Amino acid sequence: MFRVASLRLAFCHRIVQQAPSLGSRTLSTSCRRCQEASPTTSTPSKSSAFFDSRVQSELRRLTCADLARVFRVARRGQQIVAPEYRFVTREELRDLQEKAQRDAEKKLQMPPVLEARDDSAARVLDDDPALRGYDAAKLVVTDITYGVHERDRVVAVREADGVLREATWAERDRVNQVYFPREGRKIDEPAMFQPEALAEILGPERYEYVLDRNCVQFEPDHPAFIRTAEAVYRHVDEGGHYDALLSTRHYGPMVFHLAWERRADDLMAHYLGKGRWEGAHSLVRVFALLHPESASANAADKEGLSELDRLRIYIKDDSGKSSKVHICLESALEKMGGAEDAKSVSKES
Secondary structure (H helix, E strand, O other), X not given: OEEEXXXXXXXXXXXXXXXXXXXXXXXXXXXXXXXXXXXXXXXXXXXXXXXXXXXXXXXXXXXXXXXXXXXXXXXXXXXXXXOOOOOOOHHHHHHHHHHHHHHHHHHOOOOOOOOOOOOOOOOEEEEOHHHOOOOOOEEEEEEXXXXXXXXXXXXXXXXXXXXXXXXXXXXXXXXHHHHOOOOOOOOOOOHHHOHHHXXXXXXXXXXXXXXXXXXXXXXXXXXXXXXXXXXXXXXXXXXXXXXXXXXXXXXXXXXHHHHHOOOXXXXXXXXXXOOXXXXXXXXXXHHHXXXXXXXXXXXXXXXOOOHHHHHXXXXXXXXXXXXXXHHHHHHXXXXXXXXXXXXXXXXXX
């Protein structure tokens, strides 16, 4: 049971002054969990690896922005607006095409991949024994000033025993939704995100819908967000339904997850089976960036190696299903008329 009190920023400053332990580090500092790994760390953290500019470039390339699919109308019961037709000049057509490309890049902006936030210990700010037993309910105190990011907003909880502490992530999410509700987000977690319910509804036609709802309901570092996203990626990988997410903002994070977990072999076989050489080479580059200790990473630093040579090194030394992927590679080479033809294609792509 909670009683919620709202306050303006000036009163929040009074709380900071009255709690000496809060002076050295504000509440907002504890909300920033997305710090990059230390330069001395050999293996990058998951979040810093995802935001690496080279990884981002490869993931965008793998997404394959098909404008027809990016701007398709999702039939989810809403009213569909009739298309508009008009005559334009060549210059106007070029401007419209450039605008469509910019809009597509915005729609394909990938959800961030972060480590799960730690909610194990909320920091105690003050302990006032005089308030012990004054009320049986907790008192939630929050700053409702407009323009403050929800992760930086001051939210504190006064326990019934007189302890004043930082709000937990669950309490922070609830308070933010009460005072600044986001469209489509529910205060209580919808039943569809429970693992048992999710397993019943997953399928190629619902992957994108579930992942979109996941982005609306949870923050990227929420454990439920990570659990749901990984469950969808696992279902996609087990069924081989990779193209169901192609040209969507979720394709890049899916590829990143599979490469990070060293489970990208079936996806590699998928690329080779469809003759998508550039996708196979790009996947090897992503794997090498995420695993600097791998043979693929060592091969990436060597000059004179073709993309096909690096692909063979990945299959031989880094693949967990080397036999399967090797067969797919040889079959793809046979369709292309031999290794030399494939090598020339890989150099041009």
